[in-house]
Amino acid sequence: MHIHHLQEKNSIANRFIAQLRDTSIQQDRMRFRRNIERIGEVLSFELSKELNYHSKSVTTPLGTAQINLPQEDIVICSILRAGLPLHNGILNYFDEAENSFISAYRHHPDNDEKFEILVEYLASPSLEGKTLILADPMLATGRSFVNVLKALESMGRPEQIHMVSVIGAKEGVEYVSENFPENTHLWIATIDEKLNERGYIVPGLGDAGDLCFGTKKQH
């Protein structure tokens, strides 16, 4: 897998990441969602450099300009619910993309720390021969990404897969590296050291879904 780690080089995206993590700022839900969206935009710009382009002529009021434009059919698939602001950020740049939504959540069958990832809802166009961008802001254990990839098998085989994420844990990055096709790209803003016993990224930022949309009742 090709890993593109945004924070290896300092950029203004560091400020977005800092605000996402900071307990005195992250409670502002609109800012939290917007910062995830902004990181989605930055990562999309980086990702766009890996796409295939073809030359096209564009008529201007004064003549004709040749310009290289992306030629791939892109499908953005986000994992509900925390993936929504990231999805928006990616869609802001790849505005002609098709869209796919899938749910994945942590189910604690014994009400303890052990959990399984359940995938229940999927709405997607065909992925056959397309470029699939999978969006999930938190790459913790990596099991959501891998379960989602399995669930998407029935939609056809994408030509190329790009994963987009905001914060990852080292072990989650390792897990997806082992379970995704070798030519997959991972575009990630920052990678943290570890997971805690509940599978949360440390230092991380807390629960991304709750910070975006408020807490939810367990069922």
Ligand code: URA
């Ligand atoms: N999901 C989150 O929202 N936060 C984590 O730290 C891990 C998974």
